[in-house]
Amino acid sequence: MKLIVPAPAKVNLSLWINGKRPDGYHELVTVLHTVNLFDTLTFMPSDRFELQVEGDQLLPLGRSNLIVKAAELFRRATGIKPNVKIKLLKKIPIGAGLGGGSSNAAAALKALNTLYGKPLSEPELHQLAAQIGSDVPFFIRGGLAVATGRGEKLKHYNPAHFKLLLVYPDFSCPTAEVYKSLPPINREMGVEDAEKLIISPLIVGNLREVAENAHNDLEESKHPCVERVKREVKPVLEEVGVKPIMSGSGSCVFGLVEDEKEIDLSPLKKSGWWYKLLTAI
Template identity: 35%
Template sequence: MTPEANTLPWPAPAKLNLMLRVLGRRPDGYHRLQTVFQFIDCGDRLWFTPRDDGAIHRLVDIPGVSESADLTVRAARALQVHGGGRCGADIRLEKTLPMGGGLGGGSSDAATTLVALNRLWGLNLPEDELAALALPLGADVPVFVRGRAAWGEGVGEQLTPVDLPEPWYLVLIPAGQVATAAVFADPQLTRDSVPVKLADFLAGDRRNDCLGGVRRGYPEVAAALDWLEAVGGGQLTGTGGCVFAVFADRDAALAARERVPAQFGSFVARGLNRSPLLDRLAGSPT
């Protein structure tokens, strides 16, 4: 292993859900969905130092998240057990993405852990096997493992790669976190949407069935959406609470950001059909 294996960061990019339809509830309580995932060019970063004693440690605490509940640690331990190896790792996470924002930060961190340690531990498990290992960690983890913008069905794990425009996004971060479980437990949630085709999405169907419940339960998210609608439209990613607007170019997105009220965090990012994690993997030292 070269020294660069320990010093170069592994990216954990954010995602946006560009639409979200709830088709029904499965016997196990999970909801059947249709969604579209696209990555954006911002996210967390991770560093991994392999160990030969089998220990797995995180080096940076996350407020409110114990080490045993941390998805990066859980992902590393799941891979360790599955691979039957004795390797361990020290994991350092530089957290940029907000928790509870619908940007997939924890899921992306878990996926990056699986992909990076699969390489650094020399397991060389195929992508399909890693994606199957990822699913118990969270429904969004497989799309980050596969690293391609996708049309998602099932609970979001049945993925078909799609080639989408890569516009610029203005993303607003309202205060607080949205509880995904509470959104899906909302008795007013639409659970019987009619399935659509990818062509419907491409023609402009960007419906998010969780929008109404999030608007009712989270006034700060509703205020962010109202502001975005005044500057050209706003959408909720997943169950939120981050919301976004689409712009044709970076300058237009930056100009809109200059007018964002101080009560909201915000950033501008480019849409990506290929995750930077795949580029890091392709160029990673061994």
Template identity: 35%
Template structure:
């Protein structure tokens, strides 16, 4: 089969920093939810062991791309002799806080584990994903999650699944710059999952990003005309607002300034990748019969 596998975007519904560790990393609290919009990848299994990525990504050498690194890591871990030609349809902006690169890596692990018949379990794939980036495991596991620690300790959650309008104000935020900023608040009082689901929580990085990146501040101010509590995802630069219906989100989308990239999407507590993977497995079982 030669189908397009989804690599969905994620939104950080809130982000708190509760402390800083001796090693320099930050203790976090955040909540991830997927949306039904993202990149797409197509995989063609080959008899040789080469990994070939067809993608038009400026300033990202193929060997440094998380997709190639994920494929090679799975290949070496499972002692797989096969290779793959991977085609990427890039829809998510880089540096926007939507997790595009991490999602691409997770889709590569999940898809090639099946296509190469490696047989690794979800925990094993998540462990490989953590070697590639802190966000990769949540995409591998494929369920909306509460995350703590440095973002690697997950608890499944089931928040509401509204419609979102997401705006990329055409600027890229450097995560390292935000986490190293002197003015960043690093002592948030921890909140509970119940508190978050009841409406507590904010993005503690927003004031820093707004100060350093005026386009993000402009996008948040613009969204505030149409929705209550527009928010930045992760360390930015994408911002989002929630709506009760697709039509409400689409109505606002029509007014988004032309120099910003924007899209509407449905919140998903089960990742579109996991839905696709389960359908893929069922189709294989039907074919086998």
């Protein structure tokens, strides 16, 4: 049986940090939404587990790869050895703050569960996903959600439908290093705050209010990559005519779009960076 599974990217419509946890992670409140930019995973029968990557992005294929981790966790949880060949077609940029690796892992968990008769429930898949990485549980369902804790606690909402202009510059940001370069931040944000500032105006289609309230504490990081995002990328989005929001730990920046006809793309064309008009899904 051949199975083709899309793995969508996400953007962080806001990200607040409520301090550092005893386990070394940061306590987050973040609003996530999937968008129509996809990697694609193709699963085919095989006599052993095998992973291949297609595209111009280099990825490790060993145990550090999140798809490999997902397959191993699935084996431990079910006792089923996944003898499949997986071809990964990469379209989501690496080190961009779009959750590509996390989405790949979630897609692998769901696909393996389907291929082997669904031995795991959605809550069990969620538990496995949380062992892989902070964003992985979100991608089990995708759509629109507020994530808390280190990202594994989720409250889902009906997906909104809006457009955004996404820009990926000619560099990537290492997530772990961005967090390490973050000065102490101690807020007292909660799910209710995220709902008031982002979710409620988003649901009624007030993109201007969402953009005004959008915030990302990771822009306080002193990492050179984030400094470069603020110095080089965000001003170009302002020239285009949208408020720039850094997604996750960067380097991608996006802006919400009310009327694409009002956007002047010439500054982006001059920059030479990758950019795309996307839709929230």
